[in-house]
Amino acid sequence: MSRKLFPFNGGVHPDGHKEASNATPIRAMPLLPRYVVPLRQHIGVPARPLVRAGERVARGQMIGAAEGYVSTAAHAPTSGTVLAVEPRAVPHPSGLFDLCVVIEADGEDRAVELQPLDWRNLDASALRNRIRDLGLAGLGGAVFPSYIKLNPGAQAIHTLILNGAECEPWITCDDRLMRERAAEIVLGAEIMRHALGCASVLFGVEDNKPEALAALRAAAPADMEVVSVPTLYPSGGGKQLTYLLTGVETPTGGRSTDVGIQVFNVGTAYSLYRAVCLGEPLLSRVVTVTGHVAEPGNFEARIGTPLADLLAAAGGALPGAVGEIIGGPMMGFDLLDRVAPVTKSVNCLLVKDPRLFPARPAALPCIRCGACARACPADLQPFEMYWFSRAKDFGKAQSYDLFDCIECGCCAYVCPSHIPLVDFFRYAKSEIWERERDKREADQARRRHEFKEFRLEREKKEKAEKFAKAAEKQKATAGTEAADPEEARKKAILQGALERARLAKEGVTPKNTDNLPAAVEKEIAEIDARRAQAETRPESGESTP
Amino acid sequence: MNGSPFALLGHNSVTAVMAKVMAALIPGIIAHAWFFGPGIWVSLLLCVVFGAVLEALMLLLRGLPLKPFLSDGSALVTAALLALALPTLAPWWLYLMATLFAVGVAKHLYGGLGQNLFNPAMVGYAAMIIGFPVYMTQWAAPIGVAHFTPSLAEAFDLVFAGAGAISVDAYTSATPLDAWKTQARQGMAGADILVQPIFGWAGARGQEMVALMYLLGGLLLLANRVITWHIPVTFLAAMALTAGLLHLANPAQHAPPLFHLLSGGAMLCAFFIATDPVTAASTPLGKLIYAALAGFLMMIIRAFGAYPDGVAFAILLANICVPFIDAYTQPRVFGHKRGGKRGQA
């Protein structure tokens, strides 16, 4: 079992703190009175709500349908009544609200009928559609809809990598899952292999998880390889693990599929097994609750579980806690509102205390020491990108390959000047994205405006031509008539055309409601009546039947 | 609020980096005191005090907070390097002027910590060599060669009150580099020059041991990952190569490479001055080019220039090229094509 590894450059060794939460088995959560299921849990287009307030739902019932290509479904975590479909707090660094389905549990936890799939004999595209409707998305953090990743597409996939590296400090949910449910993970990997039609399957697990490695090795068939990789953050990054195991670099701006490799998180493999073999949609995931809490550990939490309840299940935060992080300390973000729910992307709730997470010291200027560049797994020059991001010279920042930055945080971790480098990179990236969005919108508006001008021009010309033709005809047929009446007719026609043109012109930019035809006047009166009526109606809410 | 990462490497700060550099200088300083007498302590003390005061003054003038910047220790490192590069037992105002140029002009007028284009210590040194060449060529002679080696108290007197009754010649001598150059130009044979008392077993007496101690300090920095091998190794290699070629071409005019590596400011420069991160090139390939350039220039100035030691001008000239070098030596980014066109001004 000694596979040649290809170490990537850079990387750091932050304190693991894995032992805080990896000693106890995954615990189940009690049924809660209320769940909040966001409709945008994955990358791409949010799911379209399928339920309305007051409706009854059963566990596993689809409450949000995949909308468009890059999207996936959402499901009711338990049976009960939909309280509302409205914007609620979600786990997002912005703290903004997003559309959620709020479900009040009825305590019965009644489930819809589940339909296991005969995946070995099912047509590949039918299998993928089912997987989309079962709401599967990557559980490693990127939450990319799984059904798309299971589509080999134009490029044949030769290698499937199961990512169990879990390189972020503190997080142990994949570790526990691999220890306890290795057989299911391997089955999930089998399904992936089938869907992708690839030969080789590799598990990559950091060597600080010997139990997980042993469990996987015991469960995996001979044609799957379980590889122990050295503990080095960020070996769990998709591109880094791919390189580590195969020596193949994911091309910039592309995906690993471009080079025939697909990467899935082990948690996703487990959920895929449940979805396919049991027919169960993605209803729950394992979340690590650790840090400054009474009983740290891993919990099988339903999607939609309010984080406050999850925290309570772990005995609550200890005195002196100073907030929580969603995700790990290297790539996570501050939780702004504890009522936000567990989503498909939440793998860890890390409670901060001032001892382990002291406030970041004030930043000093960059001394160009290059420590960041040596730590960067993407071989970037973070201090150059920082310099230009700070100066808001986004073009230059981009020319130093800002978009190859995976925001792993290694650079900021080692910076002796304590510069929040990644914050600058995220800032610059979102500014660039906005500019590109603005540019696209402006280009579209310009095109549409130009087209409208062109259309008006054409209409004017067509009209003029029509009049000219009509006049010509008139002239031809009336040629024999007396000169005087002919002249008068011509004048009348001309007059009419001018009048119509004047009206048309006025129509483009009318300034007020004067001089309207009687019919319009009447309609206005009707509208006013309708308005008055609407105001006297006690309830102005939805008028949908 | 700030974003991830929330974890930071422990015991890591600009202060810590500077402290490691200071610590690595200690063996060299002790060797210096051992071979040249306690005069070095006086110049060190003066430079450090002047450095700290000037740094504080400049920060006040620029309206910056004192605490984080004073405690970063960068001014102290600059001052210490300056003290080690300047001759000992020079008048006190020379140290003040040099520090003024280093900290006030080269560092703060260029924007302060991290913003300066030129190595501050070398700017201070170069300014003095241009402004006061007489004082810059009087070096304390090593113990055993000098007729008189001042004690600590006497050193203070010399620095503050001038030589007075004591003849300057009693405790100073030309630097060995200078001696070699003048004597070689007068047609003396290399072997005859090197037997004089100011020369030691390989380089200059005393200086060779000090240089070895700087080498030791430099290795400590390497082991602590404060610096990378690129600059010191390339710098010394470029020096040795240039010196070797010159020596081969004309052994009578040009001293052997080992002599050059172990005398003057070569070792100090290789490990402590050329490696100043702010003013050195930052890409791996850029560091090689930068250090090779500096080492080559240093030997050329030593061999053909008007100044005995070329440290300051070699480094300053190389500094000028850094933005250019960096722009054209950007490393390949992960996932980009090998040999793809990169690098932008």
Next chain:
Amino acid sequence: MISAILVMAGIGLVLGGVLGWASIRYRVQDDPLVEKIDAILPQTQCGQCGFPGCKPYAEAISKGEADINLCPPGGNDGVKRLAELLGVEPKPLGAGMEPKPKAVAVIDENTCIGCTLCIQACPVDAILGAAKQMHSIIAEQCTGCELCLPPCPVDCISMQVIREDVATWKWRYPMHMMKRAA
């Protein structure tokens, strides 16, 4: 002395000739200025600049007939970029020209009488509808120019500010943390 001057003059002439030739030979064929200016203007087509659309304003700027600080939707950022392009000093937007937050028009569908007046007013054809049919606005295509508001005889169009959501949210400039130190 004379020969030195002649040599220098000769060198100067040769170099000048080379430079002149190169500047003609390698002249960059650029977009005309109007296009470049138009590319910076936000294409809201609102007419607040006093010209009937962005392109006419761009033409006026390129001819030097209009100042660069007349476009409120472009904001001070837009003025800055125009100033950079034209190599002039940026100036603040004219008085009373503060940019408004981005908004889209919304038709109250209960009230709309289907008069088509707003359709004719919309510079980017963002309004759908036919005579006597209820009209509605394609939000993605609406530039927020407000030109459809005045013609509506029943005042059923209102502007709705676009709020940032989870998808369009931007990371803030992290400078506030540096201030503690610098």
